[in-house]
Amino acid sequence: MKKIKNLFLISCMVAGAFLFSDKNVNAEEFKPNVIGTLTKAGDSVKVKDANKENNKYFKYVSSTDELMYLYTDAKSNDPVIEVLDKDGKLIEKYDSMSQIGGEFIDYAKTGNYYNAEIFIKLKKGEEYYFSTYLFDEENLVEYNVNLIKATKKPVVDVWYGETLYNPKKLSQTDNSIAGLKYDENNYVLTMNNANIPYALGIAAETTNIFSDGLVEIKVLGANTITADSESLLYSFESIVFTGNGKLTFKTKTDEFAPYNIINMIEANKDKVCRVNGPTIESSVRTKNIVFDVNIFIMDGGKFVYSGIQKENNILRTNYLYVNGGQIDVADATCYSDLLNTNYAEVNGGSIRASLKIFGMSGYDPFYKTALYGKDYVRINGGTIFIKYVEPDGDVKDEDISGFNAIESIHEINVKGGNIYIVKPERLQKPLEDKWIGLYTTGEKYNPEKAILFISDKANIQKGSTIDMSKVECSLEYTKCVYDGKEKKPAVNVDGLVEGTDYTVTYSNNINLGTAKVTVTGKGIFTGKKELSFTIEKPVVKAETLKVGAxxxxxxxxxxxxxxxxxxxxxxxxxxxxxxxxxxxxxxxxxxxxxxxxxxxxxxxxxxxxxxxxxxxxxxxxxxxxxxxxxxxxxxxxxxxxxxxxxxxxxxxxxxxxxxxxxxxxxxxxxxxxxxxxxxxxxxxxxxxxxx
CATH class of the missing domain: 3.80.10.10 (Ribonuclease Inhibitor)
Structure with a gap:
């Protein structure tokens, strides 16, 4: 455990440093010749003649949420296993067994400590490509890649302390923090109306773990983490926030600025931070990137930052996936790219952002980017709402410049979804061509390979105001049964806030027939959108008397x-x-x-x-x-x-x-x-x- 404490100490000192592993393969060209599929315990793939120039691909399809164990069984040589994303980019590489206290585990008793092994815990239904090859090309032995259930689980500890230089371990029987419990057998950390006066850290005894949420942080009720620490939550392992509560990050003193709120950066390791249910929020000013993680997945709930970040990003990731829920940085003040990633993909949910002018001393007034994906930005669904804030003070219009609101060096691919970008009239001319586009002035821009595609199926609205009739809205339900009472189905307008961006009124919503819902724009949203639902006669319930009645x-x-x-x-x-x-x-x-x-x-x-x-x-x-x-x-x-x-x-x-x-x-x-x-x-x- 001393090793884990030291890792925390070193990592806190170099907070923010990270070397991205990056093996680029064009998405259209990545069609691997798969030699087999692993999905359940007992599955195996035989590998022959595999070297670095002739690596073999197999597919992993998760059939369970439980912890599994994948390993090679070569009698000699040094097998390597690589984990790739759906486009063929390298996520992680494993070329040896795990060690605990300097001792190799050899969990499957292969007798060859150069075999590769991985503990795997993925959401059921997730799919990944793996590749494998032998490091020594002169001795191409045959071997198998095997999948079994992990009956012996690696130890994963939760640590806490006023700083993470000298933390204490949170045991399963620890009652020192009311509302905070850790089930170390199932890797579940529960916060239930807990006021935690410490920073938290998470680390496993072994490093060979590939997961999209190894440790579940279940958030119930209203919770806070309050500490004057370099990072308020530091994790070496993948985490998933679940539950329907709220977790607020704070500092004990207003003048203290941590390096990060959440820090999950560890060299050459891609760990996942997934949000699926609760609200995670903070307004703490940081010295470095506010949320510094390798892979960020938004599935549900809210992720909110409303503080000040003058020099760095609010969220920096290698991969960003938005599938549901909402990322809300609309009330933040940030003078850098708000969401900065290598690969961004929006499939659902929403992003709310405000762009404010970068006007530090010695710099011309400049607007950065709300969503930046260096390698690509792919938008397939969901809603993105970006609002430019008019500059204060004596800023001259001719001095104003900026990047696109959504930008990439290599690929912008918009196949669907809703994008609303609002610029005040004053910014229309100086930023007239800055909406969604490629960064064409950088050294890495290649016009022959760059992709800029925006489908007609995407709903893109831009201007100084947005007509509400062009905004996508839906009702909680479109049919209901008459009962003599007023009916008010909730209106869903992804990315917008009722009361701030629009108001809702109902009419003819008691008696049988067609009821009307009017969504009226407010502020920068103008006009109206009419929706309707029907109130129908109640269907006579098919009551059934039991035999013997x-x-x-x-x-x-x-x-x-x-x-x-x-x-x-x-x-x-x-x-x-x-x-x-x-x-x-x-x-x-x-x-x-x-x-x-x-x-x-x-x-x-x-x-x-x-x-x-x-x-x-x-x-x-x-x-x-x-x-x-x-x-x-x-x-x-x-x-x-x-x-x-x-x-x-x-x-x-x-x-x-x-x-x-x-x-x-x-x-x-x-x-x-x-x-x-x-x-x-x-x-x-x-x-x-x-x-």
Missing amino acids: TIKNSDYIYKVTKAGSKDGKVGEVSVVGLNKKSLKKIKIAAKVTIDGVTYKVTSIGAKAFKGNKKITSVVIGKIVKKIGANAFANCKKLKKVIINSKVLKKVGKKAFYRKGGKKLTIKVPKKLKKKYKKLLKKAKTNKYVVK
């Missing part, structure tokens, strides 16, 4: 033998008694409808009418299959029974048995007379004649 109509009592419903499903019932006690003539119908549900009457229950002193005649319906025992026993005034059913299969014992009274006449279907006589006789019917 008792139901009634005006004359009879029934028991449900097969459930029916109001949406047309026909049930079945048995007649079990009289509801109208004065009834003399019994008529068992083929079907009855009660409370909107239709039932077939298929039987007469045991003792249903036993001992009734008023019944004189009975008509049994066409689909009655069974007459229960003693159903009409001792009905002394009963003289006539008509059985219309042609599907009667059973007459229960003594169903028509009587001790007194006149002979009973039972009329049955002519073709079934013989069969029904046997049923009646078997039931011990007495004093009767069958016709």
Whole structure:
């Protein structure tokens, strides 16, 4: 553990230093000849004749969120494994086993310490390309790349301290910080309304871990990290923020400026910072880059900075992916590129940014870039809203210049999404051509290879104001059921803030019909956008009575033998008694409808009418299959029974048995007379004649 403490000490001293590994392959040309796929424990890929000039590619498709272990099993030589992104750019390289305390692990007991090994923990469904080759080209042995479940997990520690020069380890049983818990077995750090008066650090005992979120930081309720430290959160491992709470970073004294808020830079290691749910925010002024991470993935929640950064970026990354949620730097004051990355990709969610003039002493007034991707900026979806702030003071218009709001040296590729760029009238002329474009004056710009593509499918609006009718808006729902109450579906306008950029009013939103929603622009957004939704008649719920339930109509009592419903499903019932006690003539119908549900009457229950002193005649319906025992026993005034059913299969014992009274006449279907006589006789019917 002493080693980990020293790593923190060294890293804090060189905060911000990072060497990007960069193996460029054109996205259109990267079509590797894949020799196999690893996806689950037990999968293996055989490798032959692999050297640096003839490296072999295989694919990794994550089938689980659990920790896995990938390793080579060469008997000799020195295998190398490289991890590539979807365009073929090198993310990470592993050329040896992990060490703990200077000792090789050899987790799979291969006997060759030069084998490559990686602990892998990726979000289920994620896909990566890997390549492998042998370092020694004179001894091209065959070997396998194997995938197994990691039953022995590497230790990952969480550290805390007023600074990270002399931190303490947060153990699983540590209760010293209320609301802060670490599950070291599952790598879950939970913050639940925790006020943490320390900086936090995260480090594993081994370095060979490839993950898009090894340590989960679950944020619940309102939390703060408050410290006068070089970095407020420092991690050697990939982290993912989850939960629906808020985490605010602060310093103890206003005049203290840390190097970074979050620092995840470690030489030659690409670690991921993923946000998926909570709000991460700060307004702390920093000496260096505010959020310095290698790979930043925005999946959900909010990432907000509202402080002052005079000389460096708010967010600097190697890769930036925005898939959902919101990055909000609209209230920040930054005199450098706000979001600075090598590779930027926006697929969903939103980015809000404000550009303010760079006017330090000795410099001409200058506007930097909101989103800069050196190698590429690819926008496939989502919303980007960039607002230029008019300069204060005695700045002359002819002195104003700047970069594009969205810029790259090599590639701008806009296939979709919404981009709103607003410049005050005063800036229209000095920055008339600075919107979305390539940085063409740098030494690395190559006009023969550079790409600038903007699809007609993208919704791009620019000017001193934006017409609200051109802004993409959607409703929480477009149909609802009438209940006599006012309906107000939420309006979703990615990248804009209700009350600041627009207001919402509703009309005709109580009664049946088409309701109207009016989204009215505010401030730099002008005009209106009309949306609508329908209020429909309520659909009658298909209520279902359970088997055994008792139901009634005006004359009879029934028991449900097969459930029916109001949406047309026909049930079945048995007649079990009289509801109208004065009834003399019994008529068992083929079907009855009660409370909107239709039932077939298929039987007469045991003792249903036993001992009734008023019944004189009975008509049994066409689909009655069974007459229960003693159903009409001792009905002394009963003289006539008509059985219309042609599907009667059973007459229960003594169903028509009587001790007194006149002979009973039972009329049955002519073709079934013989069969029904046997049923009646078997039931011990007495004093009767069958016709």
